[in-house]
Amino acid sequence: MFEGAGGVGERDSEVSLETVNSTLRSSMSSESICSTSFSRLSFDLLPPSPESLSVKPHRSSDFAYSAILSATFRRKAALTFRDFHLLRRIGAGDIGTVYLCRLRNGNNQFDNNNEDENPCCLYAMKVVDKDAVALKKKAQRAEMEKKILKMLDHPFLPTLYAEFEASHFSCIVMEFCSGGDLHSLRHKHPHNRFPLSSARFYAAEVLVALEYLHMLGIIYRDLKPENVLVRSDGHIMLSDFDLSLCSDAIPAVESSESLQDQSASPYTSSRFVTTPFSCFPNRVFRSRKVQTLQPNRLFVAEPVSARSCSFVGTHEYVSPEVASGHSHGNAVDWWSFGIFIYELIYGRTPYAGPSKEATLRNIIKKPLTFPTATPSSSLEGHARDLISGLLNKDPARRLGSKRGAADVKKHPFFKGLNLALIRMLTPPEVPGSRRTKTTSLYSGKGSINSSSSKSRQQHSTASFDFYF
Structure with a gap:
């Protein structure tokens, strides 16, 4: 859901669903594996992150978010890979593979595998092989994505539900979008x-x-x-x-010195005076009534x-x-x-x-x-x-x-x-809550060097990240 940079043509970071789930139920003994082969994948769980799950105002009332909180409180510790069951792969990218998953129930058993039941409890887990991205010199990209996801709290942006490390894999759990793209x-x-x-x-x-x-x-x-x-x-x-x-970005409130007829050009800007933005400017509360900013003032944070x-x-x-x-x-x-x-x-x-x-x-x-x-x-x-x-x-x-x-x-x-x-x-x-049948909801980007990536409208729309 959150990564698709490799498109369907690159499978270096794809992890087998059967392998992951079978390994999850095994003793999870460590094995040495090739960076491009995951047939012997094992997850040696690292200690959970000490970071607590912060309250997200825009998602705090969602059932899926509440379930994550309940599971965290029940464990009295951060969630790990053992707390989730992978259902199917829904996307593969250049630096990770995304799976549809659900939480285990309170009895430490896997919930019903039927994803059409309790669709609000479905999540998307992105599994990133840190060794593979290091070989591709794209580890910074994975870290940047995780850093940004931790910053976000907005109704039209993802909510990071959980993150954890498992062996040399990095996992992030986020909301699942059933409507596709x-x-x-x-x-x-x-x-x-x-x-x-x-x-x-x-x-x-x-x-x-x-x-x-x-x-x-x-x-x-x-x-x-x-x-x-x-x-x-x-x-x-x-x-x-x-x-x-x-x-x-330095937020500011910009006010025009004189109003202009904006019908002449929809995006002709007036001369603006920029003032630093503050949540509580000195002149906002002169009385108990909150004063309204002038209609020609605009909040700018670019x-x-x-x-x-x-x-x-x-x-x-x-x-x-x-x-x-x-x-x-x-x-x-x-x-x-x-x-x-x-x-x-x-x-x-x-x-x-x-x-x-x-x-x-x-x-x-x-x-x-x-x-x-x-x-x-x-x-x-x-x-x-x-x-x-x-x-x-x-x-x-x-x-x-x-x-x-x-x-x-x-x-x-x-x-x-x-x-x-x-x-x-x-x-x-x-x-x-209908189930989206496609298995590539979150793919769509392909490496500029990938000859087998699918095209959109007969033209490649591959994402690329060459650096000069």
């Missing part, structure tokens, strides 16, 4: 594209999630439909943070100073500055957000070519075009205008590059949506 869901619609209203809803929730990540100084760097999972209630959850970049020279991302989604080998910053997320919206609406990405190299050339040189000369509705017109602002090849002029989501949320495409309360709206599709 937006890439699979999109292909169930006519012409492989969402209705405009549905695309707007999903784009709005992703926007809110990106705003939170950027507020923490996290540049996502791998936004695409495959990494946007759908929970059982129909709302989204971003996944896969191993390619993310951690930086610093890591504009972050820079990286890493060549990371998914080919059809990388920005021109990444494709050309230049350094990049926060603007790469807003570029991929534009590609994301384009694909949801039109069923394909705008710069896909017959090869990876052709795709990268198109990203750098090809002008943005749409399937038809004119939009079919005013909402599609707003969508095209938003996409055009996000897909500006100059990162300095790209919509969102200066003030992030504060500017993007003002675009007419999102007019009428209360983004602050969007999780209270009914999603376009609510999968409920």
